[in-house]
Amino acid sequence: MVNYTYYSYRIYWSAEDDQFVGQCAELPSLSWLANSQREALDGVVTLVADAMADMQAEGEIPPQPLA
Numbered sequence: 001m002v003n004y005t006y007y008s009y010r011i012y013w014s015a016e017d018d019q020f021v022g023q024c025a026e027l028p029s030l031s032w033l034a035n036s037q038r039e040a041l042d043g044v045v046t047l048v049a050d051a052m053a054d055m056q057a058e059g060e061i062p063p064q065p066l067a
Contacts (some may be wrong), residue, residue, distance in 0.1 A: 001056055001062070002052070002062045002064060002065065003065075004048045004052050004062075006065040007024050007025065007026045007027070007048060008065070008066050008067065009025075009041060009044060010022070011023075011037045011040045011041050011044075014033070019033040019035060019040075020034050020035070020037050020039070020040035021040060022034065022040035022041050022043055024044055024048050025066055026065060026066060027051060030044065030048060031044065032044040032046075
């Protein structure tokens with residue numbers, strides 16, 4: 001199984017949402033909104049870990065890390 005901690009994560013401020021957004025480059029459809037940068041990072045990493053577990057359970061092959 002691919003180690004999700006090797007993925008590329010990005011945190012940025014969204015004026016539209018008035019919150020920080022956490023995203024994963026390898027799984028761009030996933031994002032997490034939070035009031036702090038740390039919460040956005042923690043949230044998106046947890047979301048990716050859950051998605052990876054679901055993918056594994058379904059026999060799907062997760063994307064390889066970009067780097």
